[in-house]
Amino acid sequence: MLSKRDSTSTAFHSILTKVIVNGEVQPKDTIQREYIITKMTNLEVPKHTLNLDPRQQKSPLRSGATPSPNLPEAKHTHIHPRGSDGNENAHLRFIGTATTVLEWQGIRILTDPNFLHAGDHVHLGPGVQGTRQTNPAIDLEDLPNVDVVLLSHYHADHFDQKVEAELRRDLPIVTTPHAKECLQDKKSDDEKFTAVHDLDFWESATMNISSSGASASVPAVKVTGMPGKHVPPGPLSVANDLLSAVPPTNGWMLELGYSTDSAFNCGYRIYISGDTLLVDDLKQIPEKYTNADKPIDLMLVHLGGTTIPSPKVPLLMVTMDAQQGVKLMQLVKPDVTVPIHYDDYDVFLSPLEDFKKAVQEAGLESGVVYLDRGEGYRFGVKGE
Numbered sequence: 538m539l540s541k542r543d544s545t546s547t548a549f550h551s552i553l554t555k556v557i558v559n560g561e562v563q564p565k566d567t568i569q570r571e572y573i574i575t576k577m578t579n580l581e582v583p584k585h586t587l588n589l590d591p592r593q594q595k596s597p598l599r600s601g602a603t604p605s606p607n608l609p610e611a612k613h614t615h616i617h618p619r620g621s622d623g624n625e626n627a628h629l630r631f632i633g634t635a636t637t638v639l640e641w642q643g644i645r646i647l648t649d650p651n652f653l654h655a656g657d658h659v660h661l662g663p664g665v666q667g668t669r670q671t672n673p674a675i676d677l678e679d680l681p682n683v684d685v686v687l688l689s690h691y692h693a694d695h696f697d698q699k700v701e702a703e704l705r706r707d708l709p710i711v712t713t714p715h716a717k718e719c720l721q722d723k724k725s726d727d728e729k730f731t732a733v734h735d736l737d738f739w740e741s742a743t744m745n746i747s748s749s750g751a752s753a754s755v756p757a758v759k760v761t762g763m764p765g766k767h768v769p770p771g772p773l774s775v776a777n778d779l780l781s782a783v784p785p786t787n788g789w790m791l792e793l794g795y796s797t798d799s800a801f802n803c804g805y806r807i808y809i810s811g812d813t814l815l816v817d818d819l820k821q822i823p824e825k826y827t828n829a830d831k832p833i834d835l836m837l838v839h840l841g842g843t844t845i846p847s848p849k850v851p852l853l854m855v856t857m858d859a860q861q862g863v864k865l866m867q868l869v870k871p872d873v874t875v876p877i878h879y880d881d882y883d884v885f886l887s888p889l890e891d892f893k894k895a896v897q898e899a900g901l902e903s904g905v906v907y908l909d910r911g912e913g914y915r916f917g918v919k920g921e
């Protein structure tokens with residue numbers, strides 16, 4: 538089941554060192570991928586259309602027991618730092634790592650499902666292991682109905698072995714082309730995930746939510762793949778493309794709004810960074826959104842300064858640390874930022890305290906909401 542993850546046995550750091558020294562690898566695959574992505578950038582047509590039905594109440598697990606109708610009560614629910622405007626109609630729950638549940642219009646979107654417990658191990662690449670330090674706020678078995686999973690990349694701290702074994706095979710998953718391949722490349726047919734929708738950078742899927750009202754507009758969520766780089770550009774990236782050590786990753790732009798026959802009107806925009814470093818590609822995000830009259834209401838930023846191959850041999854940082862997280866806030870200028878993915882594994886070396894300090898130094902604390910695992914954030918999607 539974990540054949541892709543286990544296919545290379547050489548230690549990751551020794552592979553990287555070899556490639557830097559040799560420096561001979563041709564970046565053909567990278568060039569082709571960049572070319573295809575550039576070609577796709579201007580396409581507005583959604584690549585996939587999904588129909589989500591809030592009346593469906595199925596277990597997200599293969600075992601199929603009737604799911605509980607709701608998430609357990611939040612430990613605490615936060616609202617906008619400036620206070621309530623009385624129109625909160627959507628809810629985000631932080632479960633742990635990059636796992637969140639977004640609830641709006643009766644549907645639930647689960648991001649990067651990771652339900653391992655403290656002490657459990659994950660395989661993060663050839664020779665790279667991580668040990669979970671925390672427990673998720675709820676257990677996988679206690680999840681209510683989930684309508685769709687958004688998976689930023691195929692890495693075990695985002696889609697762990699327990700999740701992979703137990704999720705219902707026909708649960709819709711939106712993810713990267715690479716992860717789609719991994720989720721469908723199984724030895725036996727009944728292990729394959731059957732409803733996986735791939736998005737590359739700037740490609741979109743529209744998820745229409747069926748509603749009983751007679752209104753001409755229907756609630757919908759548009760999800761667009763955002764650029765992300767888990768490995769710094771340059772020879773390391775070229776090496777990584779060839780060795781498939783660290784998987785390609787997407788960020789996401791989630792636009793919650795209402796569709797009519799002719800238009801989609803966004804009422805709330807959420808940018809999820811994914812496991813990326815602060816790379817030049819991210820500059821396109823404010824160009825296409827913030828500075829193009831499409832403001833970003835909420836940013837979920839994956840922090841942690843994940844450093845591999847291990848905390849004892851910290852050679853290569855593959856997610857943003859505190860300083861990069863603050864720079865991303867300054868670049869993207871979201872109205873509110875919620876940090877996630879910051880302390881759940883021993884390979885996360887940049888603690889939340891560092892981010893808090895950096896936020897304060899930058900004078901940005903009024904735009905940050907800190908969620909502990911099990912806490913929620915309520916916000917209002919306009920246009921109902």
Ligand SMILES: [Zn+2]
Nearest residue numbers: 692694695812
């Ligand atoms: Zn991660």
